[in-house]
Amino acid sequence: MDAQGEHRTQRYLTAFVVSFGVWLALVGTLNWQELLMGGVLSAIVAALGWRYFSQVGFSRLTPKKFLYLIAYIPVFFWAMIKANFDVAYRVIHPRMPIHPGVVLIKTDLKSDSGKLALANSITLTPGTLTMDVEGDSMLIHWINVKSTDTKETTRMISEKFERFLKVIFS
């Protein structure tokens, strides 16, 4: 952490901007009283919590990462909607066609926030639920196991997200 001392101001500013943005969205006006109050509160919140809020400053946000982030949102939502219909089908079907099991996958992502995003995406997508993360391996509960080999499951479950997340959190 200390090696990143030069990012300190930037990380503080990131936390400030994010808190202020959330405040603006919540109050929904541009009245100067609201702006002043929001600014003071965001400054306090950012001063207390910038260490936990932001791992890196805005300078790491390149246009390419931003484009990948935008492109990731529809991919994620499509997978989520498919997941919902998948689960709904399994629940409604009289015989419940489930083959549950627990499998392992490996991830190439290094940063904590990247792993968090991957684990959340896996949880919200078809038939998979992240149970534990340790180092670079993840324990996944899969409602319809198609393969037990680590490489195969990694390819089937996480590849489509990792392509994007690798760029976003690199």
Place this chain on the structure above:
Amino acid sequence: MYIFGQVLIGIGTAFLFLGGLGIFRLPDVYNRLQAGTKCTTLGAFSTILGVGFIHPNWMLKAIVIAVFILLTNPISAHALARASYKSGVKLWDKSVVDRCKEFEECQEIPKEEEG
């Protein structure tokens, strides 16, 4: 706009109902969590967005709340699954494969054999 909001709320409610049905029907903790997480996330998400469409001046608030749900719901499911796995809740009898043991052993040396 009003009708679109109503439709979104209808879809959300349907998915919340299916999530509840899933919790009722599925056999073990982990499978129930699957139904619980996915259906409640999309259900709550589209219900809240539907409210935002019916009252357009609440839209920004609705989006903030929806994004918070989207970020935190999988984390709570993950915490529940991890807690039940650590405290030794058994998988369903007809589960196909269970690699929990292997996961604990293979922290350092990855194995490639089938579970």
